[in-house]
Amino acid sequence: MSGLMLRADKVCKSFGRLDVLCGVDLEVAPREVVCIIGPSGSGKSTFLRCINHLEKVSAGELWVDGELVGYRQAGGKLQELRDNEICRKRSEIGMVFQRFNLFPHMTVLQNVIEAPVRVKRQERGAAVDRARTLIDRVGLSDKLDWYPNQLSGGQQQRVAIARALAMEPKLMLFDEPTSALDPELVGEVLEVMRRLADDGMTMIVVTHEMGFAREVANRAVFMDGGVVVEEGEPRAFFASPQHPRTQQFLSKIL
Amino acid sequence: MIVLVIAATIAQTVFTNPRFQWGVVAQYFSTIQVLGGLLATIELTIVAMVIGIVLGTLLAVMRLSPNPLVAGISWLYIWFLRGTPVLVQILFWNFVSALFPDIGLGIPFGPTFIHANANSLIGPFVAAILALGLNEAAYMAEIVRAGIISVDPGQTEAAQALGMTRLQSMRRIVLPQAMRVIIPPTGNETISMLKTTSLVSVIAYSELLYSVQTIYNRTFQIIPLLMVAVIWYLIVTSVLTIGQFYIERHFARGTARELPPTPLQRLRGLLFTFHAPPAAPSALPPGTLGGPR
Numbered sequence: 001m002s003g004l005m006l007r008a009d010k011v012c013k014s015f016g017r018l019d020v021l022c023g024v025d026l027e028v029a030p031r032e033v034v035c036i037i038g039p040s041g042s043g044k045s046t047f048l049r050c051i052n053h054l055e056k057v058s059a060g061e062l063w064v065d066g067e068l069v070g071y072r073q074a075g076g077k078l079q080e081l082r083d084n085e086i087c088r089k090r091s092e093i094g095m096v097f098q099r100f101n102l103f104p105h106m107t108v109l110q111n112v113i114e115a116p117v118r119v120k121r122q123e124r125g126a127a128v129d130r131a132r133t134l135i136d137r138v139g140l141s142d143k144l145d146w147y148p149n150q151l152s153g154g155q156q157q158r159v160a161i162a163r164a165l166a167m168e169p170k171l172m173l174f175d176e177p178t179s180a181l182d183p184e185l186v187g188e189v190l191e192v193m194r195r196l197a198d199d200g201m202t203m204i205v206v207t208h209e210m211g212f213a214r215e216v217a218n219r220a221v222f223m224d225g226g227v228v229v230e231e232g233e234p235r236a237f238f239a240s241p242q243h244p245r246t247q248q249f250l251s252k253i254l
Numbered sequence: 255m256i257v258l259v260i261a262a263t264i265a266q267t268v269f270t271n272p273r274f275q276w277g278v279v280a281q282y283f284s285t286i287q288v289l290g291g292l293l294a295t296i297e298l299t300i301v302a303m304v305i306g307i308v309l310g311t312l313l314a315v316m317r318l319s320p321n322p323l324v325a326g327i328s329w330l331y332i333w334f335l336r337g338t339p340v341l342v343q344i345l346f347w348n349f350v351s352a353l354f355p356d357i358g359l360g361i362p363f364g365p366t367f368i369h370a371n372a373n374s375l376i377g378p379f380v381a382a383i384l385a386l387g388l389n390e391a392a393y394m395a396e397i398v399r400a401g402i403i404s405v406d407p408g409q410t411e412a413a414q415a416l417g418m419t420r421l422q423s424m425r426r427i428v429l430p431q432a433m434r435v436i437i438p439p440t441g442n443e444t445i446s447m448l449k450t451t452s453l454v455s456v457i458a459y460s461e462l463l464y465s466v467q468t469i470y471n472r473t474f475q476i477i478p479l480l481m482v483a484v485i486w487y488l489i490v491t492s493v494l495t496i497g498q499f500y501i502e503r504h505f506a507r508g509t510a511r512e513l514p515p516t517p518l519q520r521l522r523g524l525l526f527t528f529h530a531p532p533a534a535p536s537a538l539p540p541g542t543l544g545g546p547r
């Protein structure tokens with residue numbers, strides 16, 4: 001598994017009697033962009049949440065950058081990590097949500113420097129400098145002192161991306177980052193993500209933006225019923241899906 | 255209109271009835287003894303509320319802890335202190351000194367390191383503070399818990415995803431947003447506390463009510479002296495109500511596009527409408543909302 005950014009090995013997750021993930025296998029190499037598509041309720045969000053241990057897996061193993069998520073192997077046995085270790089691991093993975101989840105009581109700048117200052121204990125001045133650069137990169141340098149609800153959805157999502165990048169993550173997770181946006185605002189967010197991919201960021205993106213998947217992703221993955229049904233090079237994947245369930249799903253959304 | 259007439263009638267009876275003896279009211283209104291009692295009342299209110307808010311917040315966070323033991327302790331505390339009358343709790347703390355004349359700090363059944371006499375440790379002030387503060391904490395815990403629950407779970411999730419610990423996300427992200435829900439009932443609690451402190455008169459602690467009682471026990475001018483207390487209570491509650499408005503306004507930052515105008519701004523706006531059209535609030539330069547701190 002050396003060299004892989006993510007390795008999911010028969011990952012299962014159930015909530016009570018509901019089995020949401022039933023053995024997900026997936027490997028993602030560094031600098032790779034993987035798009036996950038699939039019907040509602042197929043467990044896409046749950047899978048992303050397992051990757052940064054917001055949910056505990058019920059069975060199977062998840063490895064991020066060669067390290068087991070949430071556990072330590074000691075003498076052949078699995079030992080759960082302590083809270084502060086879990087937090088440190090999480091801080092190395094960026095996550096962007098469908099509904100942005102910006103902190104509404106903080107300005108754009110405060111949103112972006114919060115975690116670097118509190119979690120990474122960065123010096124405030126340095127954090128501000130870095131935040132300015134990032135906010136500038138997502139094209140919002142004129143909105144530093146604005147509050148989230150004074151911004152459009154697209155602008156909020158770009159701030160959320162800058163906030164995640166401020167932690168200098170080695171892996172970025174996107175959970176339907178454009179689904180809550182008005183159609184005319186989708187482009188500006190995808191553009192930021194495209195540039196991020198060009199810069200070599202490893203990204204796992206749950207999305208229904210087929211154009212983005214086709215042009216930016218190295219691989220498309222179709223999930224249904226808690227398992228990976230099919231994966232492949234995006235153009236081939238969309239042009240000629242092999243599995244009947246993939247064909248059925250794609251015929252509905254394309 | 256009818257309300258006004260009734261109010262005027264009542265006001266007339268109150269002000270002209272000789273039994274109210276307004277002269278006596280004025281005479282005692284700002285005597286040292288009354289002012290001392292007022293100060294003691296305010297002091298009790300502040301200290302008890304501070305204890306209530308701090309301990310209540312702790313209890314609320316404990317109550318929401320994933321650890322069932324921690325949550326259970328908090329539940330038990332709230333159940334017990336909300337389930338018994340404050341008056342009983344005040345009497346209880348006052349007589350604890352009789353129950354446990356010796357309070358020792360040390361290993362149970364082992365050597366005791368510090369000895370203290372509860373009679374000297376728990377005077378009426380400490381008994382009052384303990385009773386009011388600990389009781390208030392139980393109510394504040396529920397208020398704070400309601401505030402925490404009102405915050406979108408996506409906020410905690412985002413904070414956790416950034417690597418913040420449970421306590422960090424509580425303190426920096428969740429509680430500041432919960433304030434909007436917590437503050438109005440806390441204002442009510444403070445006003446209610448101001449009045450509840452009068453119960454402490456039963457253990458002979460000289461707060462406002464006990465002070466006027468001592469005077470009228472001497473002079474028998476009961477009604478005018480009670481009026482002195484009534485007027486002071488009204489003055490302080492009014493000041494608290496105004497304070498509450500400004501605190502609520504502060505914490506509305508980031509949640510409303512425009513903050514509600516202060517009464518002064520409203521008055522100014524009203525005056526200006528007679529001369530010129532009022533400046534539209536949206537004409538403010540962007541980003542002035544609350545302003546960067």
Ligand SMILES: Nc1ncnc2c1ncn2[C@@H]1O[C@H](COP(=O)(O)OP(=O)(O)OP(=O)(O)O)[C@@H](O)[C@H]1O
Nearest residue numbers: 015018020038039040041042043044045046047176
């Ligand atoms: N915390 C939870 N407790 C119980 N059930 C849950 C929980 N989280 C998710 N589920 C259930 O797990 C299933 C999969 O949810 P998930 O959000 O992963 O799907 P999804 O593929 O992201 O769907 P969508 O496209 O609608 O976002 C759903 O049936 C959902 O109700």
Ligand SMILES: [Mg+2]
Nearest residue numbers: 044045046175
């Ligand atoms: Mg989802």
